[in-house]
Amino acid sequence: MREVAVIGVGQTEVGEHWGVSLRHLALEAVQAAMADAGVVRADALYVGNMLSGELEGQEHLGALVADFAGLRGVEAFKIEAACGSGAAAVRMGYVAVAGGLADLVIVVGVEKMTDTLGPDTTAALAMAADADYEAAHGASFVTLNALVMRRYMHQYGYGHQDFAPFAVNAHQNALANPYAMFRFPVSSEKFRRARMISDPINLLDSSPICDGAAAVVLAPLGETRHQSMATVGIAASAVGTDTLAVHDRNDPLVLAGAELSSQRAYNAAGVRPADIDLFELHDAFTIMAALSLEAAGFADRGRGLALAADGEIGIEGRIPVTTMGGLKARGHPVGATGVYQIVEVVQQLRGLAGENQVPNARVGMAQNIGGSGATVITHILERI
Amino acid sequence: MNSVPRNWRLRQQRYRLVGEICESCGVRIFPPRDVCPECETMEQKEVAFSGRGEVYSYSTVYHPPRGFEEFAPYTVALVRLEEGPLVTAQLTDLDSEQVKIGMSVEMVTRRMQSGGEEGPIVYGYKFRPAIQPAAA
Numbered sequence: 001m002r003e004v005a006v007i008g009v010g011q012t013e014v015g016e017h018w019g020v021s022l023r024h025l026a027l028e029a030v031q032a033a034m035a036d037a038g039v040v041r042a043d044a045l046y047v048g049n050m051l052s053g054e055l056e057g058q059e060h061l062g063a064l065v066a067d068f069a070g071l072r073g074v075e076a077f078k079i080e081a082a083c084g085s086g087a088a089a090v091r092m093g094y095v096a097v098a099g100g101l102a103d104l105v106i107v108v109g110v111e112k113m114t115d116t117l118g119p120d121t122t123a124a125l126a127m128a129a130d131a132d133y134e135a136a137h138g139a140s141f142v143t144l145n146a147l148v149m150r151r152y153m154h155q156y157g158y159g160h161q162d163f164a165p166f167a168v169n170a171h172q173n174a175l176a177n178p179y180a181m182f183r184f185p186v187s188s189e190k191f192r193r194a195r196m197i198s199d200p201i202n203l204l205d206s207s208p209i210c211d212g213a214a215a216v217v218l219a220p221l222g223e224t225r226h227q228s229m230a231t232v233g234i235a236a237s238a239v240g241t242d243t244l245a246v247h248d249r250n251d252p253l254v255l256a257g258a259e260l261s262s263q264r265a266y267n268a269a270g271v272r273p274a275d276i277d278l279f280e281l282h283d284a285f286t287i288m289a290a291l292s293l294e295a296a297g298f299a300d301r302g303r304g305l306a307l308a309a310d311g312e313i314g315i316e317g318r319i320p321v322t323t324m325g326g327l328k329a330r331g332h333p334v335g336a337t338g339v340y341q342i343v344e345v346v347q348q349l350r351g352l353a354g355e356n357q358v359p360n361a362r363v364g365m366a367q368n369i370g371g372s373g374a375t376v377i378t379h380i381l382e383r384i
Numbered sequence: 385m386n387s388v389p390r391n392w393r394l395r396q397q398r399y400r401l402v403g404e405i406c407e408s409c410g411v412r413i414f415p416p417r418d419v420c421p422e423c424e425t426m427e428q429k430e431v432a433f434s435g436r437g438e439v440y441s442y443s444t445v446y447h448p449p450r451g452f453e454e455f456a457p458y459t460v461a462l463v464r465l466e467e468g469p470l471v472t473a474q475l476t477d478l479d480s481e482q483v484k485i486g487m488s489v490e491m492v493t494r495r496m497q498s499g500g501e502e503g504p505i506v507y508g509y510k511f512r513p514a515i516q517p518a519a520a
C-alpha cells in the first residue's frame with residue numbers, strides 16, 4: 001500500500017443556495033480543490049451524496065459532475081452511505097490511491113436540500129433509518145435521536161441544559177469561518193428557549209437543512225508536494241458498521257460502529273486518543289456529539305457531557321471539537337459533510353485556520369456518521 | 385413507496401407482532417431477521433409476541449415527515465417488550481404529558497397512515513397504557 005496525501009481542498013459556503021444548482025455547487029468545490037492542488041486533470045472522481053435522487057430527481061452524479069467539471073471521460077461514480085456519504089467517498093478515493101490504482105483522485109461531497117418542502121425533506125432524511133420498522137411508524141430522523149437523548153438523560157441523570165455547551169461552542173467557532181452557515185453566537189439561555197422539534201431535541205440541538213459542496217484532491221504521499229504549504233497525509237482511513245435501527249443496537253446509548261471505526265483508525269495510525277489535537281465529530285444533534293466523544297475514547301460512557309461542561313472542547317481545550325462550526329453551525333449538507341470535515345482538518349494541520357487555529361495542531365481526526373450510528377467512517381490526518 | 389404489497393408482506397408483524405425464537409441459542413428476535421444476531425444460525429421458529437412491555441424512551445413529534453401530518457403532534461416510543469427486544473412504535477390513547485419511562489404498555493392495532501388520495505390505509509401496532517399490569 002502507498003501512503004496518501006491530501007494535496008488540495010475546496011469548499012462552497014454552506015447555506016440556502018436557491019440560485020445555484022447541485023451540479024454547479026459540485027463544480028465550484030471541485031475547481032477550488034484543483035486550483036489549491038495545482039492540478040488540471042485527474043484519474044478518477046468520486047461523488048459523495050445521499051439525497052439527489054429523492055430531492056432533485058437526479059441520480060448518476062459521477063458522470064454528471066465529471067462532465068460539468070471539465071473531467072469528461074474519467075472514472076466517476078456516486079457513493080452513498082446516508083449522512084456518511086462524504087467520508088465514504090473520501091475512503092474510496094483513499095483506497096484507489098493507496099492501492100496504486102489511481103495517482104490523482106478528486107473527491108467531492110455535495111448536497112442540495114432546500115428545493116423541497118420541510119415534510120418532504122424530513123421524510124427523505126428518514127431514509128437513513130429502517131424504512132419498515134422505524135420510518136413507517138412516523139419516526140423522523142430527529143425523533144430517533146431524541147429517543148436516544150431522552151434515555152441518556154434518564155440513565156445518567158442529565159437535564160436538557162447540560163447539552164448546551166456543544167451548540168455554544170459550535171456557534172462560537174463558526175463566527176470566523178467564512179464558509180459557515182450560522183455566523184452568530186448562541187447563548188446558553190437562547191439554547192434553553194429554542195423551538196421544540198421532537199422533544200427533548202430542540203432547534204439548537206439540531207444541525208440545519210442546507211446546501212453545500214466540498215472537495216479534496218488525493219495523491220500518493222511524497223510524489224506530489226504542495227509548493228507552499230505543509231503536506232498533510234492520511235494516517236488512517238477506517239470504517240465500522242452497526243444496525244440501521246436504533247432498537248436493534250446492543251445498547252442504544254452506545255455507538256458500537258463508532259467504537260469499531262475509531263479503534264481501527266487508532267490502530268492503523270499507531271496513535272491513541274491522547275495524541276489527537278482536534279476532533280471534527282459528527283454533531284448532527286448534541287446527543288451525537290456526546291456519544292461520539294465516548295465512542296472515540298475521549299470520555300467514559302455517560303461522561304461526554306462532562307467533558308464539554310469543563311470547557312475541554314474549545315479551541316484551547318484538551319480536545320477541541322467542531323473547530324470551524326461543525327454540523328451545527330457550519331451546516332450539515334448531509335452527503336457533503338464528511339468532506340467538509342476533512343477540508344477543515346487539513347486547514348488546521350496546514351496552520352491556516354485563522355482565528356480558530358488549534359495551537360501546534362499536528363494530528364487531526366474526522367468522524368462522519370451515516371444514520372443514527374450505522375456507518376461510521378474515521379480519518380486521521382497528520383502534518384508531515 | 386407506501387405500496388399495497390409492501391405493507392402486505394409485513395402483515396404478520398404489523399397485526400400480530402410475530403417475531404422469532406432462535407432454537408439454537410434461545411434469544412427472542414423482533415423484527416424477524418432470519419440470521420440470529422447472537423449466534424448467526426438460521427434456526428428460527430416464528431412466534432407471536434405478547435404485546436406487553438414498558439416504555440424505554442419516548443419523544444413527541446412536532447415536525448412530522450410527509451404522510452404523518454394528520455397525527456401531529458404524536459408520541460413515538462421505544463418499547464421494551466417483555467420477551468426482550470426493543471420496538472419502535474407510536475403511543476396512543478394518552479396525552480404526551482402522561483408518558484413516563486418505565487410505564488407499562490400493551491399493543492393495539494391502529495391506523496398508521498391514511499394514504500392520501502390514492503394510497504392504501506395502513507394499519508399496524510401502536511402501544512397504549514396497559515389495562516392489565518404486565519404479567520409478573
Ligand SMILES: [Zn+2]
Pocket residue numbers: 406407408409410411420421422423424425
Ligand atoms: Zn441464536
